[in-house]
Amino acid sequence: MDDNNYQILSQLRENVISKMRIFVDKNNERFFSDNELLQLSDIEVSFLSRNSISRHGLTTNLDKSKKLSPSNCKVKLNKKLFEEKYFLYAEFVLFHEYIHCLGNFSHDKNFRQLENLWPEKKQMNIIGRQLTRELQEIKAQWAWTCSKCGFVVKRSSRKFRSNYFHKECLGKLKNIPIIRPTSLEH
Numbered sequence: 001m002d003d004n005n006y007q008i009l010s011q012l013r014e015n016v017i018s019k020m021r022i023f024v025d026k027n028n029e030r031f032f033s034d035n036e037l038l039q040l041s042d043i044e045v046s047f048l049s050r051n052s053i054s055r056h057g058l059t060t061n062l063d064k065s066k067k068l069s070p071s072n073c074k075v076k077l078n079k080k081l082f083e084e085k086y087f088l089y090a091e092f093v094l095f096h097e098y099i100h101c102l103g104n105f106s107h108d109k110n111f112r113q114l115e116n117l118w119p120e121k122k123q124m125n126i127i128g129r130q131l132t133r134e135l136q137e138i139k140a141q142w143a144w145t146c147s148k149c150g151f152v153v154k155r156s157s158r159k160f161r162s163n164y165f166h167k168e169c170l171g172k173l174k175n176i177p178i179i180r181p182t183s184l185e186h
Protein backbone atom coordinates (compact mmCIF):
# COMPACT_ATOMS: atom_id res chain seq x y z
CA MET A 1 0.00 0.00 0.00
CA ASP A 2 1.45 3.39 -0.93
CA ASP A 3 1.85 6.31 1.52
CA ASN A 4 -1.14 8.18 0.21
CA ASN A 5 -3.54 5.26 0.69
CA TYR A 6 -2.05 4.64 4.10
CA GLN A 7 -2.75 8.25 5.09
CA ILE A 8 -6.31 8.14 3.77
CA LEU A 9 -7.07 4.96 5.70
CA SER A 10 -5.54 6.14 8.97
CA GLN A 11 -7.42 9.43 8.75
CA LEU A 12 -10.65 7.50 8.21
CA ARG A 13 -9.93 5.23 11.18
CA GLU A 14 -9.29 8.23 13.39
CA ASN A 15 -12.51 9.97 12.31
CA VAL A 16 -14.64 6.91 13.00
CA ILE A 17 -13.09 6.12 16.37
CA SER A 18 -13.41 9.70 17.60
CA LYS A 19 -17.12 9.61 16.73
CA MET A 20 -17.56 6.27 18.50
CA ARG A 21 -15.98 7.78 21.61
CA ILE A 22 -18.88 10.20 22.12
CA PHE A 23 -21.81 7.78 21.73
CA VAL A 24 -23.52 7.57 25.15
CA ASP A 25 -26.81 6.13 26.38
CA LYS A 26 -29.42 8.00 28.44
CA ASN A 27 -27.40 7.40 31.64
CA ASN A 28 -24.41 9.00 29.97
CA GLU A 29 -22.66 5.62 29.76
CA ARG A 30 -20.44 5.09 26.74
CA PHE A 31 -21.37 2.38 24.23
CA PHE A 32 -17.74 1.75 23.30
CA SER A 33 -15.04 1.69 25.98
CA ASP A 34 -11.53 3.15 25.57
CA ASN A 35 -10.19 -0.38 25.60
CA GLU A 36 -12.48 -1.46 22.76
CA LEU A 37 -11.60 1.63 20.74
CA LEU A 38 -7.90 1.03 21.28
CA GLN A 39 -8.30 -2.53 20.01
CA LEU A 40 -10.26 -1.32 16.99
CA SER A 41 -7.54 1.17 16.08
CA ASP A 42 -5.07 -1.73 15.75
CA ILE A 43 -7.12 -3.67 13.20
CA GLU A 44 -5.68 -3.86 9.71
CA VAL A 45 -7.79 -1.96 7.17
CA SER A 46 -7.13 -2.34 3.45
CA PHE A 47 -8.94 -2.31 0.10
CA LEU A 48 -11.19 -4.98 -1.36
CA SER A 49 -9.95 -6.82 -4.42
CA ARG A 50 -11.74 -6.59 -7.75
CA ASN A 51 -13.43 -9.94 -7.07
CA SER A 52 -15.49 -8.39 -4.31
CA ILE A 53 -16.29 -5.31 -6.32
CA SER A 54 -19.98 -5.26 -5.36
CA ARG A 55 -19.38 -5.09 -1.60
CA HIS A 56 -18.99 -1.87 0.33
CA GLY A 57 -16.96 -3.38 3.14
CA LEU A 58 -16.05 -6.78 4.52
CA THR A 59 -14.83 -8.08 7.88
CA THR A 60 -13.23 -11.53 7.98
CA ASN A 61 -11.70 -13.71 10.70
CA LEU A 62 -7.92 -14.02 10.40
CA ASP A 63 -8.21 -17.47 11.95
CA LYS A 64 -11.38 -19.07 10.59
CA SER A 65 -11.47 -21.65 13.37
CA LYS A 66 -11.81 -18.96 16.05
CA LYS A 67 -14.56 -16.50 16.88
CA LEU A 68 -14.54 -13.04 15.39
CA SER A 69 -12.89 -10.55 17.78
CA PRO A 70 -10.80 -7.38 17.52
CA SER A 71 -7.61 -9.45 17.61
CA ASN A 72 -8.97 -11.98 15.12
CA CYS A 73 -10.19 -9.95 12.17
CA LYS A 74 -9.29 -7.68 9.32
CA VAL A 75 -11.38 -5.15 7.45
CA LYS A 76 -11.50 -4.42 3.74
CA LEU A 77 -13.23 -1.45 2.16
CA ASN A 78 -14.28 -0.74 -1.40
CA LYS A 79 -11.88 1.67 -3.09
CA LYS A 80 -14.78 3.62 -4.53
CA LEU A 81 -15.62 4.82 -1.00
CA PHE A 82 -12.61 7.12 -1.26
CA GLU A 83 -14.11 9.21 -4.00
CA GLU A 84 -15.00 12.57 -2.50
CA LYS A 85 -18.78 12.12 -2.76
CA TYR A 86 -18.60 8.93 -0.68
CA PHE A 87 -16.18 10.11 1.98
CA LEU A 88 -18.74 10.57 4.78
CA TYR A 89 -20.41 7.31 3.82
CA ALA A 90 -17.00 5.60 4.06
CA GLU A 91 -16.94 6.48 7.77
CA PHE A 92 -20.31 4.81 8.22
CA VAL A 93 -19.15 1.65 6.40
CA LEU A 94 -16.06 1.41 8.59
CA PHE A 95 -18.25 1.94 11.68
CA HIS A 96 -20.47 -0.95 10.47
CA GLU A 97 -17.39 -3.18 10.06
CA TYR A 98 -16.08 -2.16 13.48
CA ILE A 99 -19.34 -3.35 15.06
CA HIS A 100 -18.65 -6.74 13.44
CA CYS A 101 -15.06 -6.65 14.70
CA LEU A 102 -16.31 -6.33 18.26
CA GLY A 103 -17.74 -9.83 17.92
CA ASN A 104 -21.21 -9.06 16.52
CA PHE A 105 -21.27 -11.49 13.65
CA SER A 106 -24.83 -11.16 12.40
CA HIS A 107 -27.01 -8.15 11.64
CA ASP A 108 -29.33 -8.84 14.55
CA LYS A 109 -31.36 -6.40 16.61
CA ASN A 110 -28.45 -5.53 18.86
CA PHE A 111 -26.27 -4.88 15.82
CA ARG A 112 -28.85 -2.55 14.25
CA GLN A 113 -29.27 -0.65 17.52
CA LEU A 114 -25.56 0.07 17.64
CA GLU A 115 -25.54 0.96 13.96
CA ASN A 116 -28.38 3.43 14.54
CA LEU A 117 -26.12 5.47 16.84
CA TRP A 118 -24.50 6.90 13.74
CA PRO A 119 -25.68 10.44 12.95
CA GLU A 120 -27.70 10.86 9.74
CA LYS A 121 -28.25 7.15 9.38
CA LYS A 122 -31.09 7.68 6.87
CA GLN A 123 -28.86 9.77 4.63
CA MET A 124 -26.22 7.03 4.86
CA ASN A 125 -28.72 4.47 3.59
CA ILE A 126 -29.54 6.68 0.61
CA ILE A 127 -25.88 7.14 -0.29
CA GLY A 128 -25.33 3.41 0.22
CA ARG A 129 -28.00 2.57 -2.33
CA GLN A 130 -26.43 5.01 -4.77
CA LEU A 131 -23.05 3.30 -4.37
CA THR A 132 -24.67 -0.12 -4.86
CA ARG A 133 -26.21 1.08 -8.14
CA GLU A 134 -22.87 2.45 -9.31
CA LEU A 135 -21.08 -0.80 -8.49
CA GLN A 136 -23.78 -2.81 -10.26
CA GLU A 137 -23.29 -0.72 -13.38
CA ILE A 138 -19.57 -1.41 -13.36
CA LYS A 139 -20.25 -5.12 -13.03
CA ALA A 140 -23.13 -5.28 -15.47
CA GLN A 141 -22.95 -7.08 -18.72
CA TRP A 142 -24.62 -5.47 -21.67
CA ALA A 143 -27.07 -7.04 -24.02
CA TRP A 144 -27.31 -5.75 -27.56
CA THR A 145 -30.90 -6.46 -28.37
CA CYS A 146 -32.40 -6.30 -31.82
CA SER A 147 -35.53 -4.18 -31.70
CA LYS A 148 -36.99 -6.01 -34.72
CA CYS A 149 -36.41 -9.75 -34.12
CA GLY A 150 -35.32 -9.85 -30.47
CA PHE A 151 -31.87 -11.31 -31.20
CA VAL A 152 -29.51 -10.78 -28.22
CA VAL A 153 -25.71 -10.52 -28.11
CA LYS A 154 -24.09 -10.31 -24.67
CA ARG A 155 -21.16 -7.96 -24.22
CA SER A 156 -19.05 -7.21 -21.16
CA SER A 157 -18.39 -3.62 -22.22
CA ARG A 158 -20.89 -0.79 -22.44
CA LYS A 159 -19.17 0.56 -25.54
CA PHE A 160 -21.97 1.01 -28.01
CA ARG A 161 -22.98 3.32 -30.83
CA SER A 162 -26.55 4.22 -31.50
CA ASN A 163 -26.26 3.30 -35.18
CA TYR A 164 -25.65 -0.45 -34.74
CA PHE A 165 -27.93 -2.74 -36.75
CA HIS A 166 -28.55 -6.47 -36.67
CA LYS A 167 -26.95 -7.85 -39.86
CA GLU A 168 -29.56 -10.57 -40.43
CA CYS A 169 -32.75 -8.53 -40.28
CA LEU A 170 -31.42 -4.94 -40.29
CA GLY A 171 -33.31 -4.13 -37.07
CA LYS A 172 -31.83 -1.42 -34.89
CA LEU A 173 -29.82 -2.70 -31.88
CA LYS A 174 -30.41 -1.34 -28.39
CA ASN A 175 -27.92 -1.63 -25.54
CA ILE A 176 -29.47 -2.88 -22.30
CA PRO A 177 -27.59 -3.57 -19.04
CA ILE A 178 -28.03 -7.02 -17.50
CA ILE A 179 -27.99 -6.36 -13.76
CA ARG A 180 -27.37 -9.19 -11.34
CA PRO A 181 -28.20 -8.92 -7.67
CA THR A 182 -25.13 -8.07 -5.62
CA SER A 183 -23.98 -10.14 -2.68
CA LEU A 184 -25.23 -9.10 0.73
CA GLU A 185 -23.34 -6.47 2.66
CA HIS A 186 -21.37 -7.70 5.61
Ligand SMILES: [Zn+2]
Pocket residue numbers: 146147148149150151166168169170171
Ligand atom coordinates in the same frame (compact mmCIF):
# COMPACT_ATOMS: atom_id res chain seq x y z
ZN1 LIG B 1 -32.82 -8.80 -35.82
Ligand SMILES: [Zn+2]
Pocket residue numbers: 096100107185186
Ligand atom coordinates in the same frame (compact mmCIF):
# COMPACT_ATOMS: atom_id res chain seq x y z
ZN1 LIG C 1 -22.37 -6.26 8.06
